[in-house]
Amino acid sequence: MELRNLPIILKNAPGFLGAFFLVAAGTSCKERDQGGDWTGQSQSTPALAPALASAPKPASSPASAGPVAKAEAAAKGALVRLVTYNVENWLTTDRYVDRKLVPGTPKPEAERRKVTEAILSAKPDILGISEIGNERDVKDLQKYLSDAGMELPHFYLNRGSDLTRSLVILSRYPIGKTVAHENLSYHLGGREYAMLRGILDASIDTPAGAFRFLGVHLKSKREVEDGDQEEMRRQEAHLLRREIDSILEADPQARLVVYGDFNDTRNSPTMKTVHGSGRGSMSLNMIALKDSRGQYWTHYWDYQDTYTRIDYVLVSQALRRSIEWDHSKIIDNEAVAGASDHRPLLVILKK
Template sequence: MFFNPLSKCASRVLGAFLLLLTLGSCEKTEQAAFPGEGVAEETAAHQSGENSTPPPSSQPKPQAPAATGDSQEPSPSSLRFIAYNVENWLTMDRYIDGKRQKSKAKPDEEKEAIVAILVRHQPDVIGLCEIGSTEDLADLQSRLKEAGLDLPHSHHTGGFDPVRRLAILSRLPIVSTELREELEYELEGKTMGMSRGILDATVKTPVGPVRLLGVHLKSKREVPEADQEMMRRSEAHLLREHATSILEEDPATQLIVYGDFNDTRQSSSIRTIRGPRKTPLSLGMAFLRDSRGETWTHNWEYQDVYSRFDYVFFSQPVLDLVDWDSCRVLDDPETLTGSDHRALLFVLK
């Protein structure tokens, strides 16, 4: 059989050309996938996966990036909502200068950093994780007001954890709150309780009443009581049951579910919370990025790991109200000083 080297060379050239066409097509698809920063149905680019650590070319540095813009002014026709784990704004034992000290409040430097971020972005409502007592909440509220952000309305709640609680601060009236009493689940033959509970509050806003469900699921930390992942899944089921009951009663509810979920996007707990896809009960995910296009929201400094644990989900009636150009992960200069989490800005108009 006669071997033609030119024919083999032509085949290689043709194969390389087809490969380049394919890669170019994939690149265009991925670039086109994010014009709105994450509409309800995630695109092929979202499905490609998500690394817990950003690529080396954009690896976060020990110092946070520059502020993303000038101070924002509240709009009478929009809702600016920020979800934020403020990392232990409470009294606890802390390591200070390498020594363990008992019953210490969050350092003022960290508090001032959080206040600076919040005042800069002028939210109408803040959903808080890891706030302590009502006195701690009043401390934050007072510091914000002194710095120029007056949020006179508040709601403070929690679950079986007496230390770390949930709360909201709001410029707008809180018209109702609900306390979910069924916060227990069975696991490994034990009856266990949802540590931080579920915050449930409805706020009167320029876009109509918005119902907020805030959570802080079981941390990614091993405990002797049970498997930490199964605990988080069980808490996710309780949240999903509560969201389902709300949407079954009134599918038109403008529902926002937010908080620190301590899990990655494709985990069982996150899938559970989102609910059955393409039904009135499903929750969309706000796929938020910072000024550099990064999605991480939590920095575990000890292991140098960056993960996306914080989310904003929403019911279908909210989708058409989202101002995607304004929604983002906040990466202000004070970020890594104030908390090990980054705040999420979600805007409706």
């Protein structure tokens, strides 16, 4: 049966409200699955005055140590900074400019500069991006970063059935094996649908070891005529879980990182499907990142006037002890304002 792509609904959110931010200290987290017991977690009302606390640099080896000792110490202390970010349509599409719909318009210059500034503030070694367009848009982002002094020369672009929005991972380190996942379709209401943005799958060797990254951007909460948006998103989550199971069944010790814009809340059927049941080798650990004020929200939707947590990073059991919990966080400094309707997530990985 021929696959039917879902219609693209243009979104032109004006971004976050108000003026940002006062400097505050980062909150400390323990080394554990911060997703809790999946029975609910209280979250404070969002405030619009957060700030970013800088993560300390790893200590260098003692000058008196020999070459072997230095190498071992460097490997042990190696940290890799992963940033995941929905950059809100870094692509060419129809947009409202001065209240008029203008076809074929790129992301505004001011917003691109703000996104660049937000990324620079997080200092990523690996950058997982949602809502970018084609390869030309990726190279445009690379140029903005390079002009600002950040080189992420390697990238892998994944395109699904959505011909407008794609996923890309950029890296300071060469990207190794990539997997193009096929058969990402499901049936709903007697019709067949393709997973809109697909699943980005890339392995990267870093100073902190080898990691396998799965990036996603699941169906949005916006209603469409073709079907129920919540059920579509849940079906996409089942497709993702199928690929996670396949990876972990083949290698229970896989150093797997699953990240992206899941477009659903923590206790939703979508996220429970992705997380997996129990705490066995097949389940993932959710990193419940907070901003500098202890708040969890990652997205502001102006249409509904809601602040929600819909962006996540989850890791396999093999990586449970490879997270710098105390310095992983939601980036909430001044640069984030006006860049996107999402906030970037920072996770620091280690050996």
